[in-house]
Amino acid sequence: MYNFIFQNTTKIYFGENRLGHLGEELKQYGTRVLLTYGGGSIKKIGLYDKVTEELKRAGLTVFELSGIEPNPRHTTVNKGAELCKKEKIDVLLAVGGGSTIDCTKAIAAATFYDGDSWDLVTHKAPVSKALPVLTVLTLAATGSEMDAGGVISNMDTNEKYGLIHPLLQPKVSFLDPTNTYSVSAFQTACGSADILSHIFDVTYFTATEKMDMVDRIMEDIIKTVIKYAPIAVKEPENYQARANLMWAASWALNGFLQTGAFQAASCHAMEHELSAFYDITHGLGLAILTPRWMEYILDESTAPQFKKFGVNVFGVDASLSDIDGAKQAIVCLNDFLFKTLGLQSTLTEIGIDDKNFKVMAKKACKGDVLKGFKHLTPEDVENIFKMCL
Numbered sequence: 001m002y003n004f005i006f007q008n009t010t011k012i013y014f015g016e017n018r019l020g021h022l023g024e025e026l027k028q029y030g031t032r033v034l035l036t037y038g039g040g041s042i043k044k045i046g047l048y049d050k051v052t053e054e055l056k057r058a059g060l061t062v063f064e065l066s067g068i069e070p071n072p073r074h075t076t077v078n079k080g081a082e083l084c085k086k087e088k089i090d091v092l093l094a095v096g097g098g099s100t101i102d103c104t105k106a107i108a109a110a111t112f113y114d115g116d117s118w119d120l121v122t123h124k125a126p127v128s129k130a131l132p133v134l135t136v137l138t139l140a141a142t143g144s145e146m147d148a149g150g151v152i153s154n155m156d157t158n159e160k161y162g163l164i165h166p167l168l169q170p171k172v173s174f175l176d177p178t179n180t181y182s183v184s185a186f187q188t189a190c191g192s193a194d195i196l197s198h199i200f201d202v203t204y205f206t207a208t209e210k211m212d213m214v215d216r217i218m219e220d221i222i223k224t225v226i227k228y229a230p231i232a233v234k235e236p237e238n239y240q241a242r243a244n245l246m247w248a249a250s251w252a253l254n255g256f257l258q259t260g261a262f263q264a265a266s267c268h269a270m271e272h273e274l275s276a277f278y279d280i281t282h283g284l285g286l287a288i289l290t291p292r293w294m295e296y297i298l299d300e301s302t303a304p305q306f307k308k309f310g311v312n313v314f315g316v317d318a319s320l321s322d323i324d325g326a327k328q329a330i331v332c333l334n335d336f337l338f339k340t341l342g343l344q345s346t347l348t349e350i351g352i353d354d355k356n357f358k359v360m361a362k363k364a365c366k367g368d369v370l371k372g373f374k375h376l377t378p379e380d381v382e383n384i385f386k387m388c389l
Helices: 019-026 047-057 074-087 098-110 185-204 212-234 239-252 266-278 282-297 303-314 322-340 357-364 378-387
Strands: 011-014 032-036 061-065 091-096 133-137 149-154 159-164 172-175
Touching: 011 239, 019 047, 019 091, 019 133, 019 172, 032 047, 032 074, 032 098, 047 061, 047 091, 061 074, 074 098, 074 149, 091 098, 098 133, 098 149, 098 159, 149 266, 159 266, 172 239, 185 212, 185 239, 185 266, 185 282, 212 239, 212 303, 212 322, 266 282, 266 357, 266 378, 282 322, 282 378, 303 322, 357 378
Parallel strands: 011 172, 032 061, 032 091, 091 133, 133 172
Antiparallel strands: 149 159
């Protein structure tokens, strides 16, 4: 068990009709606002009008950056940073899901850097300062509304990496479950897979001894997703389901579950290669990878944790051996992701073959070893990719 410091400074407004506080929160940081969003779904659901009305009522000067991609590009970050410099932006407001928020965080840092934002992502240059970021969330998935990280893609080099710095922690986030009513069944399922993977990959399946209290909370969050994701898929305007998924996503990656134990996220590193090369939905890639990764690393050292997951979350028979219990847990997870949620179960189904697997595996391992619950070589990663075909 590791020593730790826990501090999460993001102020949360949770529930319906909280945007009346948006103007007052923004004005704490300045009057010139850059509003960022994606492809326009916030206009279709009326959220854009609600947000801009509040900004106007507060007397704020607003500039906009739209068209942020589902896997946000460093070129879009550069564009946003240039706009911030030109218009002397004081504060950023991201309205959207994790991609919009991630991109906005990178813009916040890149505004104070004279070079290519990719230098910040690849740590060729340090993050030294950042504009304040506020968010209005529209998708339960990444947890970016309550953490200090984001993921940016460079499609010119087929690379996708995380940018994490305390300065990128959102100041305030507005979480209204009704803003997720329009999220499709597919994206709801993918977001739910992402929530689960944040827990599995970083803190739950770990070789480090954990706090039992935190472990139990993780299992309850996992069970919450397993209970409410199918309901949200079938009943998109079920407030209880949407609210539980939204809050589960925030707590899956806001730092609390990392208290005492955490590790490098190997499934995320592998998926980043998939979406860097093929621009697929992140949660779908994680759903396809995770059960195969579990199957591949299953041995006497990993089986007890996989079995415990099966017993405590899915009700697998506790009298089974560790190996048999672990295998049954993997079956249960497969059934949930691909039968209950209806996600595609193979890379072949989404048009991906094995031609880039070798180079993707080397990149995931940074040429050496991919650390995690079980350390993986490039050959291991390539084999896991092949299991996903």
